[in-house]
Amino acid sequence: MLAALLLTGCIANGESTQATSSPPPLTIQDAPASNAPLETTQASTKIPVYWIGRSKEEVYLYREFRDISGDGNPVTTALRIMMAEKPLDHDFFTPWQEPASLATSISGKNVITVDISRDAFNSNLDAGMAQRAIQQLVYTATAAASSSGLINSGQQIQVVILVDGHKDYMAFGQIQLGQPMARDASLVAPLWIIDPQEDTSMPTGLVKFNGRSTDSSKPIAWQVLQDNGKGEKTSLLTGQTKATGEPGQYGLFTFGATLKAGQYEVRVSQVDDAGNTIATSTDTRLFRVG
Numbered sequence: 441m442l443a444a445l446l447l448t449g450c451i452a453n454g455e456s457t458q459a460t461s462s463p464p465p466l467t468i469q470d471a472p473a474s475n476a477p478l479e480t481t482q483a484s485t486k487i488p489v490y491w492i493g494r495s496k497e498e499v500y501l502y503r504e505f506r507d508i509s510g511d512g513n514p515v516t517t518a519l520r521i522m523m524a525e526k527p528l529d530h531d532f533f534t535p536w537q538e539p540a541s542l543a544t545s546i547s548g549k550n551v552i553t554v555d556i557s558r559d560a561f562n563s564n565l566d567a568g569m570a571q572r573a574i575q576q577l578v579y580t581a582t583a584a585a586s587s588s589g590l591i592n593s594g595q596q597i598q599v600v601i602l603v604d605g606h607k608d609y610m611a612f613g614q615i616q617l618g619q620p621m622a623r624d625a626s627l628v629a630p631l632w633i634i635d636p637q638e639d640t641s642m643p644t645g646l647v648k649f650n651g652r653s654t655d656s657s658k659p660i661a662w663q664v665l666q667d668n669g670k671g672e673k674t675s676l677l678t679g680q681t682k683a684t685g686e687p688g689q690y691g692l693f694t695f696g697a698t699l700k701a702g703q704y705e706v707r708v709s710q711v712d713d714a715g716n717t718i719a720t721s722t723d724t725r726l727f728r729v730g
Contacts, residue, residue, distance in 0.1 A: 477690050478586040487518045488583040490576050491532035498720040500629035515544040518584035529638040535563045535573045550591050552581050555602040570614035575627050630654050630721035641728045648696045653683040656691035658710040661717045667703040701730025
């Protein structure tokens, strides 16, 4: 379905995707604001950053944690990482470009204002991908503010995007900015792996995997595959687990596997009522042991 949303989208690694048709342009009123759980405050040198990724024909937002240093504004830092750097996971990308100027502020009413230069929008996107790019910014800004304790995560949080200090800019030629925007829960990935992150090295023995699912009522099927170093993977272990939390609500899941030294991939997917894995809710991570 969403594959048809992608016209020529210039992304971080220089690749592009083609589509056969394009939906009509979006205005800000077309993008419904629905509450999605915020990150909790944590004392850490890591900061949450959201990226765009594909799961079969669907296109979702996914989160990674990135290392930071210094005492800079965490919201500005996270957004600059989102625009200027590449994601750790090779399956993710960003359509944003590094801006010449970027500043953020937070009001006492939990409104984050992001003022960015127009060169950040130098990508040719269709309406669907432009909507995801704007929500990528909204999710990253609110996640960084909440996890850093700069805002009250129990209240509604909105983001206002200015371009060179002005409202009403047409982002990517598709979406009018300047009005308060909230997280759109329909665009976040159904589940993702939190740990390990892509290309992480783990000690031999018991490896623990952690993840997040949008629907705790759906079981999580997991699979660990071993890579022989030639790009060939064989299934090593499989199982199922469940996310904590109320049915239909967000929850965390965890499982473990005892592994020897080698290269591995872990795959997780939600399971439907018939017991089949849902291909569009699959996430993977490559990692090393030993």
